[in-house]
Amino acid sequence: MGHRAKRVLTGVGAVMLAVGTLGLGGSAASAVGIGNIDPTQTGSITITKLTQPDQVGGIAGSGAIESLPAGSLPLEGVEFTVSPVEGVDLTTLEGWQDVPEMTVDEARSLGLGAPQSLTTAADGTATFANLPLGLYLVEETDFSSAKQNGEDVQITSASKPYLVAVPSYIEEAWHYDIFSYPKNSTSEISKTVDESEALGLGSPVAWDISAQVPKLGAGDVLEGLRLTDALDPRLGYVSVSDVAYNGTALAASDYTAEFIDGEVVVTLTAAGLAQVQGDASGYALTFSINTRVTSLGDDGIVKNSVSAFINVNGQENPITSKEDTTEWGALRIVKSDEANGQALAGAVFEVFASEADAEQGANPIAVDGATEFTTGDDGTVLIAGLLTDADTHSKTYYVKEKAAPAGYILSDTVHAVDVVTGGIAAPVDLSISNTAFAFPNLPITGGAGTALFTLGGLIVLAGATTLILRHRRKIGA
Numbered sequence: 001m002g003h004r005a006k007r008v009l010t011g012v013g014a015v016m017l018a019v020g021t022l023g024l025g026g027s028a029a030s031a032v033g034i035g036n037i038d039p040t041q042t043g044s045i046t047i048t049k050l051t052q053p054d055q056v057g058g059i060a061g062s063g064a065i066e067s068l069p070a071g072s073l074p075l076e077g078v079e080f081t082v083s084p085v086e087g088v089d090l091t092t093l094e095g096w097q098d099v100p101e102m103t104v105d106e107a108r109s110l111g112l113g114a115p116q117s118l119t120t121a122a123d124g125t126a127t128f129a130n131l132p133l134g135l136y137l138v139e140e141t142d143f144s145s146a147k148q149n150g151e152d153v154q155i156t157s158a159s160k161p162y163l164v165a166v167p168s169y170i171e172e173a174w175h176y177d178i179f180s181y182p183k184n185s186t187s188e189i190s191k192t193v194d195e196s197e198a199l200g201l202g203s204p205v206a207w208d209i210s211a212q213v214p215k216l217g218a219g220d221v222l223e224g225l226r227l228t229d230a231l232d233p234r235l236g237y238v239s240v241s242d243v244a245y246n247g248t249a250l251a252a253s254d255y256t257a258e259f260i261d262g263e264v265v266v267t268l269t270a271a272g273l274a275q276v277q278g279d280a281s282g283y284a285l286t287f288s289i290n291t292r293v294t295s296l297g298d299d300g301i302v303k304n305s306v307s308a309f310i311n312v313n314g315q316e317n318p319i320t321s322k323e324d325t326t327e328w329g330a331l332r333i334v335k336s337d338e339a340n341g342q343a344l345a346g347a348v349f350e351v352f353a354s355e356a357d358a359e360q361g362a363n364p365i366a367v368d369g370a371t372e373f374t375t376g377d378d379g380t381v382l383i384a385g386l387l388t389d390a391d392t393h394s395k396t397y398y399v400k401e402k403a404a405p406a407g408y409i410l411s412d413t414v415h416a417v418d419v420v421t422g423g424i425a426a427p428v429d430l431s432i433s434n435t436a437f438a439f440p441n442l443p444i445t446g447g448a449g450t451a452l453f454t455l456g457g458l459i460v461l462a463g464a465t466t467l468i469l470r471h472r473r474k475i476g477a
Contacts, residue, residue: 036174037090037091037133037167037174039091039133041133041167041176042129042130042131042132042133042176043131043132043133043166043167043176043177043178044127044128044129044130044131044166044176044177044178045082045127045128045131045136045138045164045166045178045180046125046126046127046128046177046178046179046180047080047118047120047125047126047127047128047138047180047181047182048074048120048123048124048125048179048180048181049074049075049078049080049120049124049125049126049140049182049183049184050068050069050072050073050074050075050124050181050182050183050184051071051072051073051075051148051183051184051185051186051215052071052072052183052184052185052186052214052215052216052217052282053068053069053070053071053072053183071215072183073124073148073149074120074122074123074124074125074148075120075124075143075146075147075148075153075155075184075186076120076121076122076123076124076146076147076148076150077119077120077143077145077146077147078119078120078124078140078142078143078145078146078155078184079117079118079119079120079140079141079142079143080117080118080119080120080126080138080139080140080141081115081116081117081138081139081141082115082116082117082118082128082131082136082137082138082139083112083113083114083115083116083136083137083139084112084113084114084131084132084134084135084136084137085107085110085111085112085113085134085135085136085137085163086110086111086112086113087110087111088110088134088135089134090133090134090135090165090166090167091133099135099163099165102135102163104137104160104161104162104163107135107137107163108137112137116128117141119142119145122147122150131166132166133166133167133176134165134166135163135164135165135166136163136164136165136166137161137162137163138161138162138163138164138180138182139158139161140158140159140161140182140184141158143155143158143184146184146186148186153186153188154186154187154188154189154319155184155185155186155187155317156184156185156186156187156214156310156312156315156317156319157184157185157214157310157312157313157315157317158184158315159182159183159184160313162180162182164178164180165178166178183217185214185215185216185217185220185312186212186214186215187211187212187213187214187308187310187319188210188211188212189209189210189211189212189227189306189307189308189319189320189321190209190210190321190322191207191208191209191229191304191305191306191321191322191323191324192207192208192210192324193205193206193207193208193304193324193325193326193390194206194207194208194288195326195387198293198326198387199353199365199386199387200351200365200366200367200368200385200386200387201293201294201295201296201328201367201368201384201385201386202292202293202294202366202367202368202369202385203292203293203366203387204238204290204291204292205235205291205292205293205326206288206289206290206291207229207288207289207290207291207304207306207324208286208287208288209227209229209266209286209287209288209289209306209321210284210285210286211225211227211284211285211286211306211308211319212282212283212284212285213225213245213276213281213282213283213284213285213310214281214282214310214312215281215282216277216278216281216282216312220312220313221277221312221313222273222276222277222281222310222311222312223273223311223312223313223314224267224268224273224309224310224311224316225267225268225272225273225276225285225308225309225310225311226265226266226267226268226308226309227265227266227267227285227306227307227308227309228263228264228265228266228306228307228309229263229264229265229289229304229305229306229307230262230263231262231263231264231289231291231304232302232303232304233262233297234293234294234295234296234297234302235291235292235293235294235302235304236291236292236293236294237259237264237289237290237291238290238291238292239257239289239290240257240264240266240287240288240289240290241287241288241290242286242287242288243255243257243266243285243286243287244285244286244287245272245275245276245283245284245285245286246280246283246284250272250275251271253269253271253272254268254269254271254272254275255267255268255269255272256269257287264289266287268285293326293328293385295384295385296328296329296330296384296385296422296423296424297423298423298425299421299422299423300327300328300329300330300388300421300422300423301325301327301328301421302325302326302327302328303323303324303325304323304324304325304326305320305321305322305323305324306320306321307319307320307321308320325390326387326390327387327388327389327390327393327421328385328386328387328388328421329386329388329394329395329419329420329421329422329427329428330382330383330384330385330386330419330422330423330424330426330427330428331351331382331383331386331397331399331417331419331427331428331430332380332381332382332383332427332428332429332430333347333349333373333375333380333381333383333399333429333430333432334379334380334429334430334431334432335347335375335379335380335381335405335432335433335434336379336431336432336433336434337408337433337434337436338433338434338435338436339435339436341433342379343375343377343378343379343380344375344379344405344408344434345375345376345377345378345379345405346374346375346403346405346406347374347375347379347381347401347403347404347405347408347432347434348372348373348374348401348402348403349372349373349374349375349381349399349400349401349402349432350364350365350371350372350373350399350400350402351364351365351367351373351383351386351397351398351399352364352365352397352398352399352400353365353397353398354398355398355414355416357398358398358399358400358414359400359414361400361402365386365397367383367384367385367386368384368385372402375405382424382427383427384424384427386419388419388420388421393420393421394418394419394420394421395418395419396416396417396418396419397416397417397419398414398415398416398417399414399415399417399430399432400412400413400414400415401413401432401434404434405434407436407437408434408435408436408437409434409435409436409437411432411434413432415430415432417430
């Protein structure tokens with residue numbers, strides 16, 4: 001075989017290595033020759049689907065490799081489709097002539113035969129066996145069910161389609177079983193609620209966002225990155241803060257933050273994208289969305305998630321976080337007369353997060369701006385908006401009376417109550433009664449009581465008369 005054949009074989013090998021495929025190698029094919037290809041043989045293509053390694057680039061070697069590059073992990077559940085390119089006979093020299101410069105689009109224009117599809121196993125492999133000799137187009141056709149170590153993983157973009165020759169010339173020999181190692185960039189996104197400053201409706205609730213910028217492969221370009229969060233209608237938007245990449249604060253010119261029609265949109269500008277390319281890729285973009293819960297709604301459960309739209313090489317795929325929630329409930333205090341159960345208006349209460357605060361009357365909780373809650377004519381007051389725990393769906397609060405209704409004794413009892421998650425239509429009731437002041441019973445009709453009061457009055461009158469007479473005598477003297 002002459003120098004032309006050597007150039008043809010070497011060129012195909014370079015194309016496949018550029019996409020991370022171990023295919024036709026760069027050694028002198030003339031030592032074996034096209035004529036030594038066994039046309040009765042069948043071959044195979046084994047795909048091992050991987051994440052991007054710590055050091056990006058092609059996987060060097062020949063045929064199957066013994067160990068994966070550092071940082072590369074196998075991806076399960078990714079579908080690949082292999083299609084034969086029609087009209088290419090690799091058992092002849094003529095069949096190889098156009099292969100080294102052939103693009104994927106040119107291969108498609110020749111026509112494709114019947115496709116075969118397989119999904120990668122837990123070790124990331126899928127083997128297309130018993131393939132007739134020829135040129136094959138390999139495409140990643142579905143990554144929506146991808147898993148890594150049994151856990152769902154979000155792939156930002158499919159690997160580029162590529163061509164594989166069966167057989168391929170590797171290390172001065174024809175190989176009929178070909179091994180291919182396409183890689184994917186992956187991303188993770190999370191949203192975590194921060195309720196550290198929240199107890200009553202209207203207090204701050206922050207949502208901490210972390211979105212991993214995908215690790216980019218050789219030649220990959222991150223063309224766009226934006227994150228969107230359609231806030232629950234019960235959340236009032238305040239601001240976006242603490243925008244950082246890999247722990248370093250971004251400048252205001254690196255991103256935009258907007259609130260449009262109920263949706264928070266954070267977008268990296270050209271200046272921001274320039275900071276996350278190449279070796280700088282693969283780290284977390286973080287920020288906080290600051291809100292306030294403004295109402296309970298029907299169930300008191302405010303759910304929220306965030307989506308990232310990551311554009312790599314012109315492919316944009318949405319990645320959505322799991323929902324996080326903040327839960328709230330309502331408390332209704334029912335005030336009545338201890339003796340007769342009559343509803344009492346005008347009782348004033350405060351709510352506290354701890355028993356100690358309640359006993360001291362310190363740090364009353366503000367709900368929608370109010371810290372005092374007064375019963376109405378029906379003896380009730382609704383406190384619509386107390387934080388509950390999203391795991392236990394309840395939280396203990398402490399209630400103490402600050403002012404009693406007119407004519408009633410102020411109670412110093414601290415009442416513990418478990419508020420449960422729910423809307424304003426299903427509050428937790430806390431019943432509290434008061435004792436009226438005890439006044440003496442004054443008889444208003446005859447009888448012994450009347451006689452005694454009359455006698456007492458006469459005695460008082462007589463004493464007063466005596467004092468007046470004595471005083472006059474002293475003046476006359």
